[in-house]
Structure formats: structure tokens, C-alpha cells
Amino acid sequence: MNTILNERKDNTVYEAQSQSTESHNSIFETNDLNLWYGNTQALKNINLQIPEKKITAIIGPSGCGKSTFIKTLNRMVEMVPIVKTSGDIKYNGTNILNRDFQVEDLRTKVGMVFQKPNPFPKSVYDNIAYGPRIHGIKNKKVLDEIVEKSLRDAFIWDEVKDRLKENAYGLSGGQQQRVCIARCLAIEPEVILMDEPTSALDPISTSKVEELVQELKKKYSIIIVTHNMQQAARISDKTAFFLNGEVVEYNDTETLFSNPSDQRTEDYITGRFG
């Protein structure tokens, strides 16, 4: 699948890590991924393998490249015209950084939930039906079913079932975020990328979303950026610690938090900086 240009000479880092990934299949695999905004390098030699049907947390101080990294996974980062990348990202074995790769296809399989709840200024129903509709589903009955199922899966059906025709902006922030998650589920992705999905929410809504994320792991691979280390420790299976665009440490969440191998990781998780 790989282009000759992208073939790497040494695979040492990547092999060393693949041994620590136990028997799980990885859904994403990045090889020497570098990314620049103009002349500023935001990601440096990222080699990560992200397991299927697990929750992978990305932690690190502000500006270390967390958002940039997960936006690279669905190529949303290309919305910034000055972005350049090198290396490759394999999604189920295919290099998605290949020019010919169809981004629309990728984004159908790799859904995204954003930091600030961003429903469309439409009814709750139309928000959820948006994805299926753009992918060509017109049948009202099918749409009804998708809407109900997605909202149920996002733990918000009971709260909005009588308000499906109302504008989504009438809901509370926490409800809006779960509607956004439901909207993402409606396209039946394999992976859900979440960029600090609870940072704009109150503690109660946050715990609801966390609970939901735990549940979603049964069916989806989840990559969640979080500012909140307790959150990473609570919900994730694996954690990557980013610093200045580099991955300092990537390990099972339990190991990373209880027994970090890098001094900088330890400093960060014990709150000595960041």
C-alpha cells in the first residue's frame, strides 16, 4: 500500500513499540509523522500504534500538538492551508496521507467530536440525520430509526425525544455535546476522535460524557484528547504523553500513571509543570 517515497529505512522505533502493543490490532499506525504550520514544526517524528476498540488518551500541556495530532488522523488539519506533512499514517493498513486518498471516505469512518459543542442551527432530528442524508439516505423511516438509535446510544434519547423538532441550540451545553456525539454515531464510524470533549462542560455533564465514552468503547475505537489527567486515568486504556510536538511516552494507562519511565512524564502527571 505504501508509496516508495514513503518507505522508511529503519523501523526500529516502530518495531520496539509494536512488541509492547500485545496482541491487539492497531487501527491507526503513524510512522515518522512530522507536521509543520508554515515553518513551525508542530509534530515531530510521531510513531504511534493506536489499538482497535480501546480508548487511547492523548495528554500534554497546551500547545503541545494534541489537537493537531488527532486532526491529522481524519485530515481535518488540511483546512489550514499552510500545513505540510511528512511520514505516513496507516489506517487499517492504508496510508491516508497519500494524495489519492479520498478524505470524505476517511471522515465517514473516522468521526470527530469537537471541544466546543457545535450542533448545526437546525432541529435535533436534522442534526442527527445530517450525516446519513449526505451519504444518500432519504427514506424517512430509515432516518427515524437511525436518529432514535444514535440518540439512545449517546444516552440522550430520553432527554430529547420530545424535543426532536426543536433547535439544538435550545439544549444545555452538556446535552448539545451528547447530541454531537450522537450525530457522529449516526454515520456509523469505526473510530471516534474526541478533542477535549468535556472541557466546556460542567462536572455533571462531564461525568455523563465519560460514562458514555466507556460504553462506546465496546463498538468503537476512541482517541480522546484531554487536558484532564484524572480523566485520562479514569477512562483510557492507553495514554500518550505529548510535549512540544513529540511523544515523550506511550504506554498502558495504568503503567504510565503509576510507573512513568520518563522524568518529564512524571513531572507532568505529578503536576510539577503544565
Place this chain on the structure above:
Amino acid sequence: MNYMDQAQVEKRMKRRVTTNKMMRKLFLGSTLFGLIVLAILIFRVLYQGIAWIDWNFLTGTLSTNFENAGIMGAILGTLWLMLVVIIVTLAIGIGAAIYLELYAKKGKLQELIQTNIANLAGVPSIVYGILGLTLFVRLMEMGSTVLAGGLTMSLLVLPIIIVASQEALRAVPGFLSEASYGMGATKWQTVQNIILPTAIPSILTGAILALSRAIGETAPLVVIGIPALLIPFPGGLTDRFTALPMQIYYWTLDASLTSEYANLAAATIIILLLLLFILNSTAIIIRNKYQQRF
């Protein structure tokens, strides 16, 4: 040593306070000046014209006899003009704005086009009239028809509509289009389903305001040879026509011979103002009703 001589400070204090009060009055005066002139204008027009407005005046044809003169032809002409302008400018204006704002690569060329559109919005209307005369009336042999007039007026307001539509599109928050792209939507799907519907109330508001500029313009119509004569009511795009501002213009000229024509002009002005008022109110209603909150 004391720098602040209390006696001096006291003396200056008075002057400072007086200047302060005077400035306030000066600015109030500027505001009142505009309002008073406008009020006098409206009062004079109403005083001269209101008594002349009746059913016959509204529905009648033009007549050499001022007592029987009516403006139905001019009203219909203006409505036809509006129809052409709204269709042409919305289609071309929104299209151009979408291209410039959402598709065109940001760069030197795009900047150049942008600057020129802004400049075109400032070109005197009579210049558009000359362009319309050359292009539509003569070259394309349309004659002084509804279509030629409408196209000329469309050129005149296109820059305004393009700029207003671009601003409306730019005001659509990026997080909405991101959400759409994030679900695998193509650019066109995002434009069609998210960006345009969110921007359309502002676009319409801009379009209606531009339209009200178009129907008040006289100079381009004079240049392309729109008459104010006894002509049949316009019934289609290829018919000759006259419009409200033309009627006002000719009757005002005629008033030097027969003073009653001044009253007819005033009455027509009232109708035109009423039309403009309706248009502008519609724009405000649309803006308030569909204003989005995010």
C-alpha cells in the same frame, strides 16, 4: 514648590467645563441638522402631494391632462425592474460571493478582484447607465426595454450584493463547516446544507437594501433612454417601460411650465418612498426574525 496654582486651576476649570458643554451641543446640532432637513423635505412632499393621491392617480395611465394623470405604468415598470434585478443579482451575486469567499485561493489575484469589486460599488450610477446603453440597448439591440433597464440596474447593484453576501458567508462560524466536513461531507454539500442556509438571511437583507437603491436610481434610466410618455403598460421583458423615479424627474422638469406637475411629482415621490419603506422594513424583519444564535 507647587506646580498646581490653585487660582489658575480654578480659572481654567470654568473654561474646560464650558468647552465640554459646547462640544455636546455642537454634536447634537449635527444630528439635528440632518433630521430637520429630512423632516422639512418629507413635510413639503406630503403637503404638496398627499391630496393628489387617489385611486385614479394610482391606477390611471399617463395623460397630457394633469388632472387625469396616473402612474400605474410607472409602478408596473418599477416592479418589472425589481423582478429582473432581484433574479439577476441574487443568482450572479451569491454565486460570485461563494466563489470568492469559499473557493478562490487567497492570494494576489483574489485580492485584486476584491479591491476592484469594492471600487465598482463606488462608480457613479450614470457610468453604469452609459455601459447599459452601449452594451444592452445598442450592441445587444434590446432597445429601452424592461430587460435592458433591469440588466443595467443589476450591474449597478451587483458589487453591493457581492460584498454583502461575502460578509454574510464569512460570518458563518467555522465550527459549523468543520462539523460538516468532519462527517465526510463534500465542499458543495457543506456549502449547500450548512453555510448557505446559515448565511441566507443576511444575504437577503443585503439584497433587499441593494434593491431599494436600484429602484430609486434615475440617472442610468435617463441615459438608456427610458421615456415618460404615453406608452402602454409593460407586460413583459421586451416591453418598453417607464419607472417611478423617471416619472418624478420629468414631472419636476414640467413643473416650470405648469405648476400642478410639481404636485404630481410630490405624489409620486410619496409612492416611491412608501415602496422603499416597505422594502427596508422587510429587510429589517428578515434580519431580526432569522438572526441565528450560536
